[in-house]
Amino acid sequence: MATSPKLDSKIPDGPLDQKWTKYRSTVALVNPANKRNLEVIVVGSGLAGASAAASLAEMGYKVKVFCFQDSPRRAHSIAAQGGINAAKNYQNDGDSIYRLFYDTIKGGDYRSREANVHRLSEVSGSIIDQCVAQGVPFAREYGGLLSNRSFGGTQVQRTFYAAGQTGQQLLLGAYSALQRQVGMGAVKLYARHEMLDVVNIDGKCQGIIARHSVTGQLERHFGHAVLLCTGGYGNVFFLSTNAMGSNVTAAWKAHKKGAFFSNPCYTQIHPTCIPVSGEHQSKLTLMSESLRNDGRIWVPKNKADAEAIRAGKLDPNNLKEDDRDYYLERRYPAFGNLVPRDVASRAAKERCDAGFGVNGTGQAVYLDFAFNMKYKYGKIEATKKGIENPTEAQLDEFGHAVIKEKYGNLFDMYAQITGVDPYKNPMQIYPAVHYTMGGLWVDYNLMTTVPGLYALGEANFSDHGANRLGASALMQGLADGYFVIPYTIGSYLSKEISTKAISLDHEAFVKAEQDVQERINKLLSIKGTKTVDYFHKRLGKVIWDKCGMARNAEGLKWAIEEVRRIREEFWKDVRVPGEANEFNPELEKAGRVADFIELGELMCKDALERNESCGGHFREEYQAADGEAERDDENFAYVAAWELKEVGNWELHKEELVYENIKIAKRSYK
Amino acid sequence: MAGTSGKTINVTIKVWRQKNKNQKGQFETHPMKGVSVDMSFLEMFDVLNDRLITEGKDPVAFDHDCREGICGMCSMYINGRPHGPKQGVTTCQLHMRSFKDGDTIVVEPWRSAAFPVVKDLAVDRSAFDRIIASGGFVSVNTGNARDANSILIPKDDADQAFNAAACIGCGACVAACKNGSAMLFVSAKVSQLALLPQGQIERDERVLNMVNQMDEEGFGNCTNTAACEAECPKGISLENIARLNREYISASNFANRK
Numbered sequence: 001m002a003t004s005p006k007l008d009s010k011i012p013d014g015p016l017d018q019k020w021t022k023y024r025s026t027v028a029l030v031n032p033a034n035k036r037n038l039e040v041i042v043v044g045s046g047l048a049g050a051s052a053a054a055s056l057a058e059m060g061y062k063v064k065v066f067c068f069q070d071s072p073r074r075a076h077s078i079a080a081q082g083g084i085n086a087a088k089n090y091q092n093d094g095d096s097i098y099r100l101f102y103d104t105i106k107g108g109d110y111r112s113r114e115a116n117v118h119r120l121s122e123v124s125g126s127i128i129d130q131c132v133a134q135g136v137p138f139a140r141e142y143g144g145l146l147s148n149r150s151f152g153g154t155q156v157q158r159t160f161y162a163a164g165q166t167g168q169q170l171l172l173g174a175y176s177a178l179q180r181q182v183g184m185g186a187v188k189l190y191a192r193h194e195m196l197d198v199v200n201i202d203g204k205c206q207g208i209i210a211r212h213s214v215t216g217q218l219e220r221h222f223g224h225a226v227l228l229c230t231g232g233y234g235n236v237f238f239l240s241t242n243a244m245g246s247n248v249t250a251a252w253k254a255h256k257k258g259a260f261f262s263n264p265c266y267t268q269i270h271p272t273c274i275p276v277s278g279e280h281q282s283k284l285t286l287m288s289e290s291l292r293n294d295g296r297i298w299v300p301k302n303k304a305d306a307e308a309i310r311a312g313k314l315d316p317n318n319l320k321e322d323d324r325d326y327y328l329e330r331r332y333p334a335f336g337n338l339v340p341r342d343v344a345s346r347a348a349k350e351r352c353d354a355g356f357g358v359n360g361t362g363q364a365v366y367l368d369f370a371f372n373m374k375y376k377y378g379k380i381e382a383t384k385k386g387i388e389n390p391t392e393a394q395l396d397e398f399g400h401a402v403i404k405e406k407y408g409n410l411f412d413m414y415a416q417i418t419g420v421d422p423y424k425n426p427m428q429i430y431p432a433v434h435y436t437m438g439g440l441w442v443d444y445n446l447m448t449t450v451p452g453l454y455a456l457g458e459a460n461f462s463d464h465g466a467n468r469l470g471a472s473a474l475m476q477g478l479a480d481g482y483f484v485i486p487y488t489i490g491s492y493l494s495k496e497i498s499t500k501a502i503s504l505d506h507e508a509f510v511k512a513e514q515d516v517q518e519r520i521n522k523l524l525s526i527k528g529t530k531t532v533d534y535f536h537k538r539l540g541k542v543i544w545d546k547c548g549m550a551r552n553a554e555g556l557k558w559a560i561e562e563v564r565r566i567r568e569e570f571w572k573d574v575r576v577p578g579e580a581n582e583f584n585p586e587l588e589k590a591g592r593v594a595d596f597i598e599l600g601e602l603m604c605k606d607a608l609e610r611n612e613s614c615g616g617h618f619r620e621e622y623q624a625a626d627g628e629a630e631r632d633d634e635n636f637a638y639v640a641a642w643e644l645k646e647v648g649n650w651e652l653h654k655e656e657l658v659y660e661n662i663k664i665a666k667r668s669y670k
Numbered sequence: 671m672a673g674t675s676g677k678t679i680n681v682t683i684k685v686w687r688q689k690n691k692n693q694k695g696q697f698e699t700h701p702m703k704g705v706s707v708d709m710s711f712l713e714m715f716d717v718l719n720d721r722l723i724t725e726g727k728d729p730v731a732f733d734h735d736c737r738e739g740i741c742g743m744c745s746m747y748i749n750g751r752p753h754g755p756k757q758g759v760t761t762c763q764l765h766m767r768s769f770k771d772g773d774t775i776v777v778e779p780w781r782s783a784a785f786p787v788v789k790d791l792a793v794d795r796s797a798f799d800r801i802i803a804s805g806g807f808v809s810v811n812t813g814n815a816r817d818a819n820s821i822l823i824p825k826d827d828a829d830q831a832f833n834a835a836a837c838i839g840c841g842a843c844v845a846a847c848k849n850g851s852a853m854l855f856v857s858a859k860v861s862q863l864a865l866l867p868q869g870q871i872e873r874d875e876r877v878l879n880m881v882n883q884m885d886e887e888g889f890g891n892c893t894n895t896a897a898c899e900a901e902c903p904k905g906i907s908l909e910n911i912a913r914l915n916r917e918y919i920s921a922s923n924f925a926n927r928k
Binding site: 055073076128130138139140144175176243281285413482529583 | 731735738792
């Protein structure tokens, strides 16, 4: 297959491990005097946005940052728990830039770009250096050195962490760097502002329309370049581990203004989340993958036991070792409980569908710490204390303290939400939507198909292929913001030095603002009978059922029609209370759900087009006899990039994925 | 509305309504029947809002985002306590099982001069951002860092710094304080950086600038009632305030030592 002429990935020539070095040394620069005259708009203030904004301001660019939350520190990166990968090889366990690169490509099921992933690997070490310099309090060993742990899909310990709050600590580091620039006047901050359109002039993105959430005022902002660092679209499912406000709106508006959307069907279903408890549920909570270092996943071997547990007649703690099925250890002995997320999620679904699920709904498996708590940590501690024959109670006590130190906040959170003590009972978990690998198509420079419009972090599609490995989202967000965009933006802005700031009265700004205003007026004027959440829940159920952990052609075709019906009904019957010119969270939500509905259709279309199973995209028609996914490299080793013609009508462009350094192979964790 | 436990309760919500910062507010009463005890407090508000919208009324505005206790956005003053009756949790992690059948629950916004009401239960906490901008950072531009393991940090110091850094910036400390003081918030950031070698260079300036900004924003003084520590959902210790005071006195006395 040939790559579409509309998709120039701009991957530099030369050997893989020299591409980035050479690029950095030869990319066009902007001199300091000119930087002061160049304005950059950053939308979103998570890891990618905050790090990009701080770095660009430090370099001398004039930066404006927009976030819909009341403070940039609230961005959803804050909720990342487990850690951040870096190829430091501090543990002397054979890690290297190449190995991180290889693990990421393989983990992504051979559906990501070699050059981008290698660059990510190369800069990973600098991220840790930068964060430590900022005062990010990573976990440390007694000698004062940094501590590491393991994550899924790897056999080395390369994950840096700060208890179960790594995202929080990294974001607060980036936020402090950002606020320092705000204090110095180099960044202007627009909190409680939601971007509602991009403005293209002369074929380039030159500004945005934003709504101030408190007053409802629409504002026009000019920029020589616009960076969308707006996260993923997991909330299309209604129930996900995303924050309530996480949305696709900024990326979707860009898509409607010419930016291609890539691989929307690649969504990550995280295996270890707290199961749904009832119909009132507004979101799902992740239990970090780091727990799989010490938690063992199991269901009963016999259906009768599973039924007894579901009926509350059997305490799982009393089920004999021989009667438990540690199905990940059984199916994937090499990686065991640390297989990648897509594999672990499907395996859980398989067991539950087969009738071995363990909670009232049958949609849960156990994540059990008892064994490692007692016989790993308890024994080590007993040995340390010189106790030769510790009692069970002692082992329990000693192990408890270790587990508390490692995962205390996660255990507390679990107890808080479920009302069950996870130190005494195995956790119940089930897969839930967590991350989206798809996003705006970008080239090597992180520029979308619209000149001057960039996408960073989860908002782009570039590095994780069809499945992201744990602890790699933080790495990618910060890589893009701290170490990639500061270089690559020069290749564009160096040609924009003589572009004067465009008047906000330019017809393109006026027209874009009018369109935004009309859409708001329309939403408010429908005054229908159903709430925004009603439509969102309906959409979420369709996408979860038909475009979730398992998909098939028939279901997807039905889903496309159903999503269209939802769209039609939404625009006829939604009820949005309040006014345009006031603080109106329901109005904001309505706009976001309208965009999710349009995206939902494209997700199903993309999933239907991809006649193979890879990573998070599992098509039931394409599986081996043992239930493992079957990729089709001959026909589908490409990036799907969708161009919107009009709502509900897209043209597919393909970027061929060329593997020059890695031998493309069946992904096996056995 | 029953969850997995199948248990429900009836409660009465008395909630603060205020159109914007300039208008006067008042309480509004809403009976809530058949509330699942497995619901979170905010999910109970989702149900209330759903009903209000369907009845053609204005839903209650409140701030919330991650709903897992880490973003710091949710901010309800419940029965006279920031984040409600449970120790160590944010509003979003409070569940209805913490209430009894028949309870009346009074819900207000954070009340503090430095946190003006935006609408109903949402307040403006941008003062916190400005305090951080005044000095809550280490001045290190991207790309200037040396190898991470070349800075050795004793585990205890790293752990203590982490405990201070766990602050989520929700403002419960301010809401809990009769003086509307932001000392716990400020001290957490000052402590984190004072405990780490990376923070030493700017140690004096940082504390002076941050305290100065805190005063300018209109936060009150600390009179050691420790209400902030008692209500902090992240267990930020009062010891941080002691450290802030030491840092401040030391920096003030030696400000001209350079």
